[in-house]
Amino acid sequence: MSTETADSAMLEEHHDLPLLQAFVALLILTILEVLFSELNGTIFNGVLLTLTVVKAIVVGAVFMEIAYDKETTRIISFVFVVPFIAVMFLIFTIAADWRF
Amino acid sequence: MDHEGMLWKSPRRMLGSTDAQEIGLMYFVLSFINASFAGLYALLIRFELWTPEANYFDGGADYGATFTLHGTVMVFLVIVPLGAGMGNYLIPRLVAATNADMYWPKWNNVAFWMLPIASLFVWMSQAPIGWTAYTPLSVSTGEPGIDLWILGLVMSGISSTIGSINFVLTIWKGRDPTIGWMDLDLFVWGTFITSILLILSTPSIVIAIVMVFFDRNLNTAFFYNPSAGGPTAPIMYQHLFWFFSHPEVYVMVMPAFGLISILISKYARRKIFGYQGMVGAFIAIGVLSFLVWAHHMYATGINPLVRVAFTTMTFAIAIPSGIKVFNWLTTLYGGKIKFGTPMLFALSFLVMFTLGGITGMYVNIVPLDITLHDTYWVVGHFHFIVAAGSLQAFFGAIYYYWPDMTGKYYHDLTSKIHFWLWSLGNLTTFTAFTLLGMNGMPRRYFTYPDKFQGLHQMATVGAFMMGLSFIFFFVSLFWGYFKGEEVEDYDNLFGLGSGYNFPPPFAERMEEENGESVHVEHSLSLWAGSAGSVLSLPFFGFLALAGTGFFYRGYVKNIPSDLPIFPLVFMAVILILWIGAFVKSIGESDAVPALFGIISTLLAMLTIAGVFARRSLLGYSNYIGLAFFVVFLLWIAAFFNTESKEDKGPSVIDQYKQGRNWEIWTFLASETIFFGILIGVGLAMRANAAPGTWVADQSEVLAVLPTAGNTFVLICSSFTMAKAVEAIKKGNKDDLVKYLGYTIIFGSIFIGFQIFEYINLAHEGEVALQAGATYPVFSSAFYIQTGFHGTHVLVGIILLIFVFLRARQGGYDEEHHEYVEFVGLYWHFVDLVWIILFTIVYLL
Numbered sequence: 001m002s003t004e005t006a007d008s009a010m011l012e013e014h015h016d017l018p019l020l021q022a023f024v025a026l027l028i029l030t031i032l033e034v035l036f037s038e039l040n041g042t043i044f045n046g047v048l049l050t051l052t053v054v055k056a057i058v059v060g061a062v063f064m065e066i067a068y069d070k071e072t073t074r075i076i077s078f079v080f081v082v083p084f085i086a087v088m089f090l091i092f093t094i095a096a097d098w099r100f
Numbered sequence: 101m102d103h104e105g106m107l108w109k110s111p112r113r114m115l116g117s118t119d120a121q122e123i124g125l126m127y128f129v130l131s132f133i134n135a136s137f138a139g140l141y142a143l144l145i146r147f148e149l150w151t152p153e154a155n156y157f158d159g160g161a162d163y164g165a166t167f168t169l170h171g172t173v174m175v176f177l178v179i180v181p182l183g184a185g186m187g188n189y190l191i192p193r194l195v196a197a198t199n200a201d202m203y204w205p206k207w208n209n210v211a212f213w214m215l216p217i218a219s220l221f222v223w224m225s226q227a228p229i230g231w232t233a234y235t236p237l238s239v240s241t242g243e244p245g246i247d248l249w250i251l252g253l254v255m256s257g258i259s260s261t262i263g264s265i266n267f268v269l270t271i272w273k274g275r276d277p278t279i280g281w282m283d284l285d286l287f288v289w290g291t292f293i294t295s296i297l298l299i300l301s302t303p304s305i306v307i308a309i310v311m312v313f314f315d316r317n318l319n320t321a322f323f324y325n326p327s328a329g330g331p332t333a334p335i336m337y338q339h340l341f342w343f344f345s346h347p348e349v350y351v352m353v354m355p356a357f358g359l360i361s362i363l364i365s366k367y368a369r370r371k372i373f374g375y376q377g378m379v380g381a382f383i384a385i386g387v388l389s390f391l392v393w394a395h396h397m398y399a400t401g402i403n404p405l406v407r408v409a410f411t412t413m414t415f416a417i418a419i420p421s422g423i424k425v426f427n428w429l430t431t432l433y434g435g436k437i438k439f440g441t442p443m444l445f446a447l448s449f450l451v452m453f454t455l456g457g458i459t460g461m462y463v464n465i466v467p468l469d470i471t472l473h474d475t476y477w478v479v480g481h482f483h484f485i486v487a488a489g490s491l492q493a494f495f496g497a498i499y500y501y502w503p504d505m506t507g508k509y510y511h512d513l514t515s516k517i518h519f520w521l522w523s524l525g526n527l528t529t530f531t532a533f534t535l536l537g538m539n540g541m542p543r544r545y546f547t548y549p550d551k552f553q554g555l556h557q558m559a560t561v562g563a564f565m566m567g568l569s570f571i572f573f574f575v576s577l578f579w580g581y582f583k584g585e586e587v588e589d590y591d592n593l594f595g596l597g598s599g600y601n602f603p604p605p606f607a608e609r610m611e612e613e614n615g616e617s618v619h620v621e622h623s624l625s626l627w628a629g630s631a632g633s634v635l636s637l638p639f640f641g642f643l644a645l646a647g648t649g650f651f652y653r654g655y656v657k658n659i660p661s662d663l664p665i666f667p668l669v670f671m672a673v674i675l676i677l678w679i680g681a682f683v684k685s686i687g688e689s690d691a692v693p694a695l696f697g698i699i700s701t702l703l704a705m706l707t708i709a710g711v712f713a714r715r716s717l718l719g720y721s722n723y724i725g726l727a728f729f730v731v732f733l734l735w736i737a738a739f740f741n742t743e744s745k746e747d748k749g750p751s752v753i754d755q756y757k758q759g760r761n762w763e764i765w766t767f768l769a770s771e772t773i774f775f776g777i778l779i780g781v782g783l784a785m786r787a788n789a790a791p792g793t794w795v796a797d798q799s800e801v802l803a804v805l806p807t808a809g810n811t812f813v814l815i816c817s818s819f820t821m822a823k824a825v826e827a828i829k830k831g832n833k834d835d836l837v838k839y840l841g842y843t844i845i846f847g848s849i850f851i852g853f854q855i856f857e858y859i860n861l862a863h864e865g866e867v868a869l870q871a872g873a874t875y876p877v878f879s880s881a882f883y884i885q886t887g888f889h890g891t892h893v894l895v896g897i898i899l900l901i902f903v904f905l906r907a908r909q910g911g912y913d914e915e916h917h918e919y920v921e922f923v924g925l926y927w928h929f930v931d932l933v934w935i936i937l938f939t940i941v942y943l944l
Contacts, residue, residue: 017826023819027812034808037799037943045944052939056932063822063928079765083772086300086390090343091780093394097403098788099335 022062029055115213118205120188123212125505127185128498130212131178134219136570138173141166143567146560152547163546164228165245171231172249175352176256177219179486182494183355184211184263187291189501191267194285195275196603203269204763207262214259221252230544232345235337236324239315247316250309257302264295264302265766271295273762276606282379286372287358289379293386294354297347299766301390303774307781308340311884319869320880321793322785328793328876333785335400340777342393350389352486353453354382356493357424360446363496364428366596367443368435374427381420381427388417398466399473407466414464421457425450440594441515445496448523449489452530456484459534477537480530488526495522495573502577503593504600508584514576521569528562675702764922768929771892775933778888779940782881793877801866801875802882803857804942810853811938814893817846818931825924831914833907840904840920843927847897854890858883885937892930899923 029051036048061067066075107113107122117123144166148154157163188208192201202208227249229238238246271284271292284292311322321328323337365372372378394402394410428450437443459481463469472478495518502510532555541552548556591599610616675698682698786794795801820842827835861867866874873879903923906912912920 017822019819019822019826022822023815026815026819030808030812030815033939033943034805037804048939048943052936055935059818059928059932059935063818063931064925075765079769079772083300083769083776087773087776087780089391090304090339090777091784093406094336094339094781095784095787097335097339097394097397097406098333098784099401 017062017065017068019062022058025058026055029058116209118201118209120192120202120205120208123208124185124187124189126212127181127188127215130216130219131181131185134173134177134181137223138170138178139567139570141170141173142563145170146563148546149548149556150560152550152553155546157546160546162226162228164230164544165226167544168227168230168249169222169225172222172227172253173219174486175231175348176253177215177222179352179490179494180256180260180348181215182490183291183294183351184260186287186355186359186494186497187263187267189505191270191288191291192274193602193605194288195271195279196606196609197270197274198276198606199274200605200607202266203274204266208266211259211262211266214255214262218252218255218259221248221255225249225252232338232341233309233312234341235312235315235334236331238312239324240326247313250313253309254306257306260298261302261770264298265763265770267291267295268299268766269763276603276609278609279603282376285358286361286375286378286382287355289382290354290356290358293382294351297351297354297386297389299770300773301344301347303770304340304777305344307774307777308337308344311340312337314880314884319871319873319876320884321876322880322884325876327871329790332790332793332877333788335397336781336784338397338400339394340781342396343390346393346396347389349485350385352490354385356449356490357382359493359497360428360449363442363446363493363500364431366500366598367440367446368432368437369596369598370431370435372427373430374423377423378427381423384420385417388413388420392417395464395469398469411464411466415461418457418461425454425457438594438596440499440596441510441512441519442496442500444516444519444523445492445499448519448526449492449496452484452488452492452523452526455530456481456486456489459484472537474542475537476533476541476543479543480533480537483526483530483533488523488530492522492526495519498577501600502580503587503590506581506584507587508580509587509594510580511576511584514572514579518569518572518576521565521572525562525565525569528565529559530562532556532559532562761918761921761925764925768925771929771933775889775936778885779936782885782940785877785881789877793875795867795875795878798942801861801864802942803860806853807857807938807942810850811934813846813853814850814931814934817843817850818928820846821924821927825917825920828907828912828917828920829914833910833912836912836917836920837904837907840900840907844897844900844904847893847900847927851890851893851897854886854893882941885941889930889933889937892933896923896927896930899926 033048033051033055036044036051060080066072069075107117107125113122114126117126144156145163148156148163157166188202191197197203199205225245225248227233227246228243229241229246229249233246233249271288275284311320314320315322315324319325319327321332323334324331361372361378391413392410394406395414398407459477463472463478463481499510499515502508536552536555536559539552539555541548541555587593593599604612679698798804820839824836824839824843827833827839867879867882868874869876869879869883900923903920907920
């Protein structure tokens, strides 16, 4: 699903995407997540979050084909990084200024 | 304007036009209708304040509604739509758009037609809570109109988002490829930055006011909930509100900056000085406008560290604003200035905007702000910026482009009377405001100590000068339209020695350079226009939810036994119109939207009647509200599908539309903000929740393992969706249908499980929203996060059904399958969000 238009599909390079591998990876990671969630402790929470981020990256990179797009950096910046920074700024401010 | 004459005579054309210039004109008309009423409300306020003894508002009870609607309408339904109107009118020509229109002509129509309905909602609401709707007041006030006000603003927010995505795409992807970024007109830059601000900030206010809606009606505990112990996080509302509303101020002034640049350059007969600096200033203002919102909150006793950061950022934003003012002045210096009416407005803008800026800097000094914040000083500052600033720019631009709109000149003398009355009225009123503020006159009071009477009367005189000036404005334009001088030489407009200087239209350039004939068509799309209207009807379903909520919470002690006549008559008129449209269009494609309209309206009438009459229907009104929502989604999907059917084969234009998936990527950027805020707010609530209001361990109250299974189901659906896209890229239509079918099944299982989970949780009573629920704060966060995600899944399923049906008819092939890709990207994004939500809500 590259950013190239479908109308100019003849210009588009087709990649054989590792869809099945991604699917299996997501399945395994989900199982690992549930297992780690049974363990208490900051380090396990860190592992859990890391697994989640890896899953999200797999979906974005393979299923959304961001890794195979000609505009990967631009998509990641505009769709994820800039909004993420803006949200973090807002949420940290809310948390720092929390009052009843 | 080719169609202009026909436009106003044909409701059908008005409803279905996809021509950006026509839609621009409709934005102007809507804005000025709203401005007229909101202006009358301002005069009512000033009339009341002529003496401290006056009492025309029932002891002040209705005074709140008057200033609330004046503010809300002027901000959201006058200034912002005027910017959108100017954008529509000018941008496709300023960028020589490849399709000679906005990038999405039909969605452009939808965005516009949502606004009249939003306006109706806001006007009907008569909400008395101020345009900021601060909590806990907006939650605890049992005034049903507040719900209507919220729904109106949500609609206006959706309209702005659709419009903004369209502007970004038109400028970025739809412009003539030979026009570089640094060749763009400054108005185009202003609109581009404005649109990005709206895309990124609108989700914040939508979330904030929807949370207020839920707190009021569904017993959630985001900001205030008596059954959860009173205020929970009322200050969080202010952060969410201003995260949107400060950029919104720049949304109101940046198009004006662009227009002023055009006018000053034209009437000084010089190129704008320091173009690159101006572009840099636009970008800097855009970035900084996201970093200063908390300066509206110093008076709340904000955390000192936060305060220091925001004070610094706010002073920094004066730098790019100063660059603009000095560049305009430098453009004037040495220019051959002609003082036509547009230029007078531009020069007045410079003075007023500078006064607004300077009065603003004072309230960034924290000790001063604590004294001045709740006084008329801030009212004066804001009006200098927006009324005396932005509106003047729009007045000037409308005069300047009037010959382009009508082929005739406006009436000069009356336009100048308009200018002097308006400008002196501004100066008189807003100066009085700032002086009143310095002397300590608080905002939002319908009476005052005698010592303020002189200044209040000064403000009232100025306000009536402004009101009078509006009459001269209309006289000047309409006199010009009917009896004005015809434009004979478009290359020497107003005797300036130059014309509008739009770049050559793309189609003409292609024909001249390559001999290729490019066909540009502005089609009529009743589908689009009807969609804009029908989109509004499901909101009555939410209103029904609101009514039910009031009933349950006991706000409405004595529900009248008779039916609410006004809403029902209103809906009956809409019903008759839809039936008429349906009868007229039987056998044509237009019959389908009319049928949707009939169904939606009937449901709305049943709901309203049921809720208010306390008949047996009352118990089912939630379900009817849900039915509305489904009709709404079906409508969207039907519209989506129709767009596809009208696709034509690739043309020379399409070759330049590289990167069409940016349509969906831009939308997803807005969605990232939306879900990011929802998740972030949930985390902040969790970290700060009062003891006992948040669960110690989610696994004790939530079904973690079954939900893990459900997560796996959604991952399966993403896999099959990816296979579907892969299949059609290889031209395999059968596999496309097969995998789309699997995706729909997996999606339906996911949503089915979620409904089952909700029913179970409600039954168990721990994670629930009724009064006395064990974990009110956790429940609020849980339902809003998973509920909004579930709604997105539902939207995805309906879109998939339509793509599936079209795929079965062979509607996609190896080269034409962009809608499969769009739905696919949306679906994967929803999956990605769930992956994060699952961990945060269920596991961590």
